[in-house]
Amino acid sequence: xxxxxxxxxxxxxxxxxxxxxxxxxxxxxxxxxxxxxxxxxxxxxxxxxxxxxxxxxxxxxxxxxxxxxxxxxxxxxxxxxxxxxxxxxxxxxxxxxxxxxxxxxxxxxxxxxxxxxxxxxxxxxxxxxxxxxxxxxxxxxxxxxxxxxxxxxxxxxxxxxxxxxxxxxxxxxxxxxxxxxxxxxxxxxxxxxxxxxxxxxxxxxxxxxxxxxxxxxxxxxxxxxxxxxxxxxxxxxxxxxxxxxxxxxxxxxxxxxxxxxxxxxxxxxxxxxxxxxxxxxxxxxxxxxxxxxxxxxxxxxxxxxxxxxxxxxxxxxxxxxxxxxxxxxxxxxxxxxxxxxxxxxxxxxxxxxxxxxx
Numbered sequence: 001x002x003x004x005x006x007x008x009x010x011x012x013x014x015x016x017x018x019x020x021x022x023x024x025x026x027x028x029x030x031x032x033x034x035x036x037x038x039x040x041x042x043x044x045x046x047x048x049x050x051x052x053x054x055x056x057x058x059x060x061x062x063x064x065x066x067x068x069x070x071x072x073x074x075x076x077x078x079x080x081x082x083x084x085x086x087x088x089x090x091x092x093x094x095x096x097x098x099x100x101x102x103x104x105x106x107x108x109x110x111x112x113x114x115x116x117x118x119x120x121x122x123x124x125x126x127x128x129x130x131x132x133x134x135x136x137x138x139x140x141x142x143x144x145x146x147x148x149x150x151x152x153x154x155x156x157x158x159x160x161x162x163x164x165x166x167x168x169x170x171x172x173x174x175x176x177x178x179x180x181x182x183x184x185x186x187x188x189x190x191x192x193x194x195x196x197x198x199x200x201x202x203x204x205x206x207x208x209x210x211x212x213x214x215x216x217x218x219x220x221x222x223x224x225x226x227x228x229x230x231x232x233x234x235x236x237x238x239x240x241x242x243x244x245x246x247x248x249x250x251x252x253x254x255x256x257x258x259x260x261x262x263x264x265x266x267x268x269x270x271x272x273x274x275x276x277x278x279x280x281x282x283x284x285x286x287x288x289x290x291x292x293x294x295x296x297x298x299x300x301x302x303x304x305x306x307x308x309x310x311x312x313x314x315x316x317x318x319x320x321x322x323x324x325x326x327x328x329x330x331x332x333x334x335x336x337x338x339x340x341x342x343x344x345x346x347x348x349x350x351x352x353x354x355x356x357x358x
Contacts, residue, residue: 002081002083002084004069005035006033006034006035006081006083007069007072007079007081008065008069009033009034009035009037009038010034010081010083010099010100011061011064011065011068011069011079011100012034012038012061012062012065013027013034013037013056013099014099014100014202015061015064015065015068015202016055016056016059016061017055017059018052018055019049019052019055019056021096021098021099022096023049023052024099025096025099026048026049027045027048027049028082028099030044030048031044031045031048033083037056038056038057041057042054042056042057045057064202064203067203067204068102068202068203071102071177071203076104076105076106076192077102077103077104077176078102078103078107079100079101079102079103080100080101080103080107081099081100081101082097082099082100086107086110087101088101088110088111088222089111090110090111090114090221090222090223091218091221091222093221093247093248094217094221094247096217097221098200098218099200100200101198101199101200102175102176102198102199102200102201102202102203103176103196103197103198104176104192104196104197105191105192105193105194105195105196105197106167106195106196107196109144109167109169109195109196110169110196110198110222112144112167113142113143113144113224113287114143114144114145114146114169114222114223114224115138115143115144115145115146115223115224115225115226115227115283115287116145116146116147116219116220116222116223116225116226116227116240116244117131117134117135117145117146117147117153117154117157117226117227117229118147118148118153118154118157118219118226118227118228118229118231118237118240118241119131119152119153119154119228119229119230119231119235119237119262120152120153120229120230120231120232120235120237120262121150121151121152121153121154122151122152122262123152123153123156123229123230123262124230124260124262125331127152127153127156127229127230127256127262128152128153128156129156129331129334129335129338130229130230130254130338131153131156131157131160131229131230132156132157132159132160132163132335132338132339133160133335133338133339133341133342134157134160134227134229134254134280134283134342135156135157135158135159135160135161135164135168136160136161136163136164136166136339136342137160137164137280137339137342137343138166138280138283138284139160139161139164139166139167139168140164140166140343141280141284142166143166143224143287144161144166144167144168144169144195145157145158145160145161145166145167145168145169146168146169146170146171146219146222146223147168147169147170147171147219148170148171148172148173148212148215148216148219149170149171149172149180149184149187149188149191149197150181150184151181151183151184153229153230153237154170155184155187157229158170158187158191158195159187160339161195162190162191162194162195167195167196168191168194168195168196169191169195169196169197169198169222170188170191170195170196170197170198171198171199171215171218171219171222172197172198172199172215173199173201173207173208173211173212173214173215174199174201174205174206174207174208174211175199175201175202175203175204175205175206176197176198176199176201176203177203177204178204178205178206178207180207198218198222199215200214200215200218201215212236213236213239216236216239216240216243217243217247219240220240220241220243220244220247220249221243221247221249223244223249224249224250224287225244225249225250225251225252225283225286225287226240226241226244226249226250226251226252227252227253227254227277227283228240228241228251228252228253228254228265228266228269228274229254229266230254230256230260230262230263230265230266231262231264231265231266231269232261232262232264232265233261233264233265233268234265235265237265238265238268238269241253241269241274245273250275250286250287251269251273251274251275252274252275252277252282252283252286253266253267253269253270253274253275253276253277254266254276254277254278255267255270255276279342280342280343281344306340307326308322308326308328308333308336308337308340309340309345309346309356311325311326312346312354312355312356313356314355314356315355316349316353316354316355317353317354317355318351318352318353318354319333319334319337319352319353319354322337322354337354344357345357
């Protein structure tokens with residue numbers, strides 16, 4: 001673990017405006033740890049990054065450094081550097097790993113097998129149900145669901161993982177001390193308590209459009225694969241999918257109607273080689289078996305006493321009959337039924353009917 005003095009040097013290096021990640025990595029390659037950079041002096045640093053080195057010695061970052069150190073002293077708040085043994089190994093595989101990560105929640109989730117679930121902010125109701133159900137089922141099978149806390153598909157994926165009592169990671173495009181969008185405040189607090197929030201941006205970083213595409217490489221980098229649920233042809237989700245392919249991760253896409261603009265991005269990915277996904281098993285088969293240590297209880301094995309399954313019985317049942325028996329809304333029923341179908345415990349029959357498989 002990095003010492004307080006060592007962490008302060010990392011923060012000083014990364015909190016100086018104008019010394020971006022690429023220049024920071026050049027300096028680290030030349031001088032080792034940040035302490036070595038500052039000990040080498042101005043002229044030595046200039047030989048590596050030119051006149052930008054003057055910022056290292058002229059800019060006073062002490063206030064921001066102290067604020068960050070104080071922030072990391074609070075329970076469940078952490079700052080990781082590239083020098084830490086607990087820095088996520090998956091990010092060491094990508095070309096431009098963040099030099100510093102700000103974390104809120106359980107940092108152990110960074111080493112759990114993960115699947116990124118991304119898609120449109122303006123998702124259809126069906127898309128939201130699909131994202132929620134896939135995330136719920138796959139989280140129940142031991143995968144940590146990773147997304148970006150945005151409205152739409154991202155939020156539905158996080159909520160699905162939490163509904164399964166599974167793990168979820170939100171990679172955000174602001175400082176870790178900020179929540180965006182405000183509508184997801186309650187969700188963000190749940191993730192911080194039961195999962196993990198990750199940011200590479202300094203504390204206090206506001207909403208800046210350029211930061212959101214940049215954080216996408218972390219979403220894909222932490223994951224074994226990326227599932228795109230709904231996406232327009234120019235969607236930012238396709239950036240995440242492209243980065244996943246460049247990083248050697250699997251890319252999955254759910255097809256949709258040929259008439260839906262939000263299906264065209266997924267169809268584009270499938271034409272480019274992404275795996276077409278219809279069930280959760282399509283993803284699990286591609287990613288391989290999870291180790292026993294990482295696997296959570298199979299959600300399907302705990303569904304025997306599910307109120308919806310009890311109401312369903314063992315004969316085919318219509319949606320209207322289920323609504324009458326359970327008192328659930330149509331939206332809630334469709335979400336629950338899709339989750340059960342993905343778990344392999346029921347099947348959809350013609351005529352909008354459903355039947356248990358066991």
